[in-house]
């Protein structure tokens with residue numbers, strides 16, 4: 342029998358609807374373990390570590406979860422870990438863990454779109470599936486996984502795409518890597534390349550700014566201060582910005598702030614294709630780091646982890662730039 346540690350951190354999976362129809366946190370994580378079908382087949386131990394709506398989750402909280410999992414691996418010798426988490430920032434915590442944990446045992450993050458007492462609540466189903474995936478031998482060596490709505494996604498590429506639909510978690514461009522059936526986790530894709538940065542602290546001052554038509558330098562100027570450690574820009578299309586932003590972006594570069602460029606598009610990767618003012622070719626020449634395959638919030642987590650690992654210059658650029666190969 343495998344031993345799986347479930348770490349509860351809060352989110353809708355731990356919430357319920359009140360008489361007025363509002364979804365509210367409970368005093369404690371209310372997941373009814375006795376209802377989880379796999380009880381009896383798996384030795385499930387639980388840790389009610391946090392009870393936070395996921396918009397309250399910070400990189401410091403993510404680091405604490407990482408440290409808790411390290412203890413489970415090194416001292417408790419568990420066979421797998423499941424983390425329940427609010428879905429709003431689930432992809433960020435999952436990717437933080439993917440970048441900072443050794444790839445030794447399955448670590449699976451899950452949540453719910455409907456709270457525990459709502460009709461059609463998906464919490465227990467997702468929790469059961471996540472336990473099943475964490476206890477499956479084929480789940481070893483795949484990095485941190487996200488299990489929602491009968492699908493298995495990599496933490497690196499999955500993103501929340503719908504405000505309320507239970508099929509909200511999608512992996513644009515690359516697709517999920519497996520499915521969960523009644524009794525099995527089945528994989529049809531391999532994870533490519535894993536990287537680990539064993540950090541013991543997290544830096545502050547890493548920002549994310551989205552480009553838009555007619556944008557000027559105001560937002561970039563606003564973060565041009567001593568507390569800024571890094572910036573991710575969600576550029577337009579293949580990775581371009583309006584020309585009026587360029588002087589302010591250049592000031593940040595002159596102040597040695599690493600700037601990462603991704604695309605605000607849902608699919609595809611940022612590339613240096615266009616050679617006009619503000620185009621990707623110019624941005625690359627200015628020193629922006631083009632990051633392939635990650636969305637803005639994931640690229641921010643990667644930049645934050647790289648900086649927290651004391652990476653700088655070419656080392657930081659190579660850590661952040663390529664998530665694909």
Ligand SMILES: NC(=O)C[C@H](N)C(=O)O
Nearest residue numbers: 352353394395427428429
């Ligand atoms: N479905 C959810 O979990 C959303 C909730 N607002 C959270 O992230 O905590």
